[in-house]
Amino acid sequence: DTGVSQDPRHKITKRGQNVTFRCDPISEHNRLYWYRQTLGQGPEFLTYFQNEAQLEKSRLLSDRFSAERPKGSFSTLEIQRTEQGDSAMYLCASSSLGTYGYTFGSGTRLTVV
Amino acid sequence: GENVGLHLPTLSVQEGDNSIINCAYSNSASDYFIWYKQESGKGPQFIIDIRSNMDKRQGQRVTVLLNKTVKHLSLQIAATQPGDSAVYFCAETGEGSARQLTFGSGTQLTVLP
Numbered sequence: 001d002t003g004v005s006q007d008p009r010h011k012i013t014k015r016g017q018n019v020t021f022r023c024d025p026i027s028e029h030n031r032l033y034w035y036r037q038t039l040g041q042g043p044e045f046l047t048y049f050q051n052e053a054q055l056e057k058s059r060l061l062s063d064r065f066s067a068e069r070p071k072g073s074f075s076t077l078e079i080q081r082t083e084q085g086d087s088a089m090y091l092c093a094s095s096s097l098g099t100y101g102y103t104f105g106s107g108t109r110l111t112v113v
Numbered sequence: 114g115e116n117v118g119l120h121l122p123t124l125s126v127q128e129g130d131n132s133i134i135n136c137a138y139s140n141s142a143s144d145y146f147i148w149y150k151q152e153s154g155k156g157p158q159f160i161i162d163i164r165s166n167m168d169k170r171q172g173q174r175v176t177v178l179l180n181k182t183v184k185h186l187s188l189q190i191a192a193t194q195p196g197d198s199a200v201y202f203c204a205e206t207g208e209g210s211a212r213q214l215t216f217g218s219g220t221q222l223t224v225l226p
Contacts, residue, residue, distance in 0.1 A: 004156075031212075033213065042218060043216050044216070045211075056211040091156050091157070095212075100164075101147070102214065106154070107155070109154075
């Protein structure tokens with residue numbers, strides 16, 4: 001399977017704990033995106049990488065959130081001091097420069113209790 | 114209010130009938146539009162796309178219509194099947210290096226036997 005992989009699929013954490021999610025994009029894709037989706041809503045853009053450079057961040061990405069893509073391949077999204085409002089599906093997507101289409105992963109569903 | 118998005122618009126159709134799902138987009142500068150299908154617990158799946166220099170595009174059993182004058186997009190599904198039951202989102206993107214997607218509110222399509 002050469003799709004976008006996300007790990008874990010589900011994460012339940014206590015409020016105040018830190019969590020980290022991983023995304024493995026399609027290997028030849030140099031663009032990588034993180035989106036957040038809450039129940040009943042469409043996904044909302046969080047951040048964008050071109051290769052290893054984080055080029056754009058949404059205002060939704062508070063200082064408790066950090067994303068990395070150290071070698072331009074996989075990416076991690078860390079949330080520190082989680083809050084109940086962070087409960088959502090976190091989606092990763094990838095694409096190639098010069099193309100328009102995205103491929104989304106299946107997401108990581110985070111529940112903060 | 115903030116909870117409006119929790120109640121998705123719904124569309125119920127009989128198996129074999131045609132479905133039409135509508136979407137209003139917001140940014141007149143958007144130049145590329147995509148329809149995604151999202152099944153429960155999964156990430157959005159690409160269905161069909163259209164560029165702003167077109168007003169119609171056809172795929173297998175699906176057609177997308179774009180009316181830039183009124184900023185309206187529609188997805189037509191021919192001979193709707195039970196496997197088409199899902200939430201459908203339109204998304205738009207415009208100029209800018211990130212080309213992040215802005216998603217509309219979804220529509221829950223239910224195919225009745």
